[in-house]
Amino acid sequence: MFFIRAGWEVKDCMKIKFSGVRKVFKPDIVALNNINLFIEKGEFVYIIGTTGSGKSTLLRMITREALPTKGVVYVGDVNLRRMRPGDIPYYRRDVGLVAQDFKLIQHLTVFENVCFVMEAMSIPPKMAEYRASRVIEQVGLSRRVNMRPPQLSGGEQQRLAIARALANSPSLLIADEPTGNLDVRTSDDIMKLLMGVNAAGVTVVMSTHNQHIVDTYRRRVIELEAGVIVRDEFEGSYDSL
Amino acid sequence: MTAFRYILRDTGRLLMRHWVLGALTLVTAAVMMWILGLTTLFSLNIQNMLRRLENELMVQVYVKADGNAEQVAAAVRKIPSVASMQLISPEDALSKLQLRMGSQARVLDIVGENPLPWSVEVRVKNAASVPGLVRDLMAMSEVDDVVYSGLAVERVSTLSRVAFKTAFAMFILSIMITSLVLYNTIHISLYSRREEIGIMFLIGATRGYISTPFVLEGTALAFLGSVIATVGIMSAYFPGIRLLQNSLPFLNFVGDAVVLRQFSLLLVGFGATLGWICSYIAVVRFMRAAMKPL
Known part of the structure; x- marks a missing residue:
């Protein structure tokens, strides 16, 4: 179920559709050009490409941090451009976000970082604490609940970011280079977590530079080059054959 | 209820986190509200004396x-x-x-x-x-x-006009300074937590949920400043008029407890409202910029 606001329910949730999307940053930097894309519910999609190819811009359009200069982005049946400002928080509650720089609140503990998301949604404290304990256990941070992000390793911080993203049981998970700062072994651990999340029915869209991961965990690969889709392969590899 | 609990807790956190800035704002607000209160009381007294003179004229x-x-x-x-x-x-x-x-x-x-x-x-x-x-x-x-006795009345009338204009100028100046200090305090508070605010927006916190603690912070500082100013004015006012009445018994000062209680409540209420308005403007401007999509 995907509730944006009471009375506004989006069916076929988390199908993502880009139709003729173009994004130009001032003065005239073309970040995305003529993007036509459809991501089915429950898919796992890698967005790959060189730095500046438009990967992050594409993900930001899904989270509605950016709007297209031209074209339309649909999530479910909702045109994100037409979404009222007051409805955006309710939409984002169903979109988990994992970033390369973790985006954790530094003065809160592991437990509080996860609880905080549910607090913002006015979930009763007992329920929030129960759910937080479950997702923390799921990502393997049970022994670190009282530690703060600076006391954790990079991999642990990323696990925490995933736990926080999962706290609301989102239908869609956006991961912007989640293994960018991590070693191979930790990256593998994070990928296993994300694969598990996807296996539970959550749509995952992940941008990455990590060839090892794309080649090891074969899924749909969309390659961007200078803002244009140059490859879209199911069970693709990092390099085109 | 959860959101309410968070809002109160976060307001406390904000006040404690920037306590030096908060203390400075509190002192400035108290001094400004004190000046504002004194000038208003001065103007009230002059008007009271003039009214009495007019009645006896x-x-x-x-x-x-x-x-x-x-x-x-x-x-x-x-x-x-x-x-x-x-x-x-x-x-x-x-x-x-x-x-x-x-x-x-x-x-x-x-x-x-x-x-x-x-x-x-x-x-x-x-x-x-x-x-x-x-x-x-x-x-x-x-x-x-x-x-x-026209000359005396004309002089008092002129004095009253000058006093009123001075009090009004002081009043406006005090409001401007207090507003600026409060606005800047809240702006700094928001700016120092901009990353956190960005994260809160991304995880789906509403604007009201994020901004209310900041508005409450400004309101609380202005309210406390006004209370300090009012206590300061009232504790100095009564001994002051007693002293003046002993040496200048023909002068008639405002000394009615009911009037002064109303004046105190008005001053505190005005201070809190001013704090609320300034913080609200600072928060709205900041949030509008933070929420703007790329």
């Missing part, structure tokens, strides 16, 4: 020896600025004078017959109308002379 109209006092009285009664009037016969005037002179009244026996003319005692509605009234009275052919 009397214009004495002396009728010529061959004039008709009844006619003069009838003409005076028709003037709109006249509040009340009384016709005084020469006999009544003499007995009043004798009463006022007390033991020295025997001097009047030397004069022999009563030298006092018919007169009219006029009370006016306000001090500002006195010069015009005096001109009208002097223009009457049957009037010999007009005596009034």
Whole structure:
């Protein structure tokens, strides 16, 4: 179920559709050009490409941090451009976000970082604490609940970011280079977590530079080059054959 | 309920986190509200004194020896600025004078017959109308002379105008300084937590949820500042007017406890409202920029 606001329910949730999307940053930097894309519910999609190819811009359009200069982005049946400002928080509650720089609140503990998301949604404290304990256990941070992000390793911080993203049981998970700062072994651990999340029915869209991961965990690969889709392969590899 | 708990907890956190800045804002707000309160009280006192003087202000109209006092009285009664009037016969005037002179009244026996003319005692509605009234009275052919304490009233009236303008200027200046300090404090508070605010937006926190603690922070600082200022004013005001009344007993100060209680409540309420408005503007401007999509 995907509730944006009471009375506004989006069916076929988390199908993502880009139709003729173009994004130009001032003065005239073309970040995305003529993007036509459809991501089915429950898919796992890698967005790959060189730095500046438009990967992050594409993900930001899904989270509605950016709007297209031209074209339309649909999530479910909702045109994100037409979404009222007051409805955006309710939409984002169903979109988990994992970033390369973790985006954790530094003065809160592991437990509080996860609880905080549910607090913002006015979930009763007992329920929030129960759910937080479950997702923390799921990502393997049970022994670190009282530690703060600076006391954790990079991999642990990323696990925490995933736990926080999962706290609301989102239908869609956006991961912007989640293994960018991590070693191979930790990256593998994070990928296993994300694969598990996807296996539970959550749509995952992940941008990455990590060839090892794309080649090891074969899924749909969309390659961007200078803002244009140059490859879209199911069970693709990092390099085109 | 959860959101309410968070909002209160986060307001406390904000106040504690930037406690030096908070303390500075509190002191500035207290000083400014103190100046604002004092200037208002000063203006209130001047107005009170002027009102008292106006109530006591009397214009004495002396009728010529061959004039008709009844006619003069009838003409005076028709003037709109006249509040009340009384016709005084020469006999009544003499007995009043004798009463006022007390033991020295025997001097009047030397004069022999009563030298006092018919007169009219006029009370006016306000001090500002006195010069015009005096001109009208002097223009009457049957009037010999007009005596009034006009100069004193005019001076007090001028003083009141100047005091009011000064108080108003101080009032505006205090509001501007307090507003600026409060706005900047909240802006700095928001800026120092911009990353956290960005994360909160991304995880789906509403604008109200994020911004309310900041608005409450500003309101609380301004409220506390006003309370400190009011306590400071009131603890100095009563001993102050007692001292002044001992040395200048003819001055009439505002000392009614009910009026001063209302004044205190108004000052605190005004301070809190000012804090709320400034914080709200700072938060709205910041949030609008933070929420703007790329």
